[in-house]
Amino acid sequence: MAYNILIVDDSTPMRAVIRKVIRASGFDIGTFFEAANGAEALAVLDENWLDLVLTDYNMPDMDGMALLKKMKTDDCMQSIPVVMVTTEGSHERVDTFIANGAAAYIKKPFTPEAIRQTLNTLLGEPEDEQGSIDNGDKDLDF
């Protein structure tokens, strides 16, 4: 099964790095969608079938928390797992992410393994273990 994944971050380099890590982790990816803030993400979600959303918290215009709340109150989007990938590390804010429906939280800086383990939990083990981050994939150099 190929997964459609949406990466939401106002940093173009960070979106590229997350995309690279997921690709190298061996998951069967259908399409990577990208958005620079929550509003752009909602537009993508309105038009496409998504299996997973990874979102930053701190973004201009519409932040990751607003996106999370919007998705979790929308009948069509509430079942899509949302992973917060953010530098935010305060206990209160992390608790708030989870209380509002985030499926997982990954703190930046992250290791490729942190991304892989989270996706394993949410999507299941990748079928193609050849792309494992543990096998010295040359593309996975951050």
Place this chain on the structure above:
Amino acid sequence: MNKEALITAIKTSTSEVLETMFFMPVDFLSAGKEITEPSSNGGDVAVRLDFSGPDSGCFRLRVPAPLARDVSIDFLGIDHDQLTDDDVAGTVKEMINMLAGNTLSLYDADAVFDLGVPEVDTGTDGTRDCSRQPASVALEVLTLASRMTVAVDYRD
């Protein structure tokens, strides 16, 4: 802010971010001894990021241009001839974003800080006074081939 606790948090955060995300082992000038002002060099990439909460101020990061280019190439996994100025600026801005968020959560994980959006520091010498904060901590970070400066200006 507690200056010693802030220095410790900056050092730990800088090591974690640069080693985890950029595979760059680092050390600190004089074992993390604070310097009075960041060195100024016209060829540097300088960025800043404001924060607010129980304490407020701004982070500043200055990276020599050759190091910034090398880091960006490694971070993005692209060839040298593909690299753009936007790639370099974006990578250094993401670096300060992670440094700041990580530093503040290490400094006080029970406090809630709000981070601004990273921006290129357009001050003529890159050392402009952020938000007119009177207190400042600056550390020189040594990499294998170069050095960069991390600074935090805050209301004491």
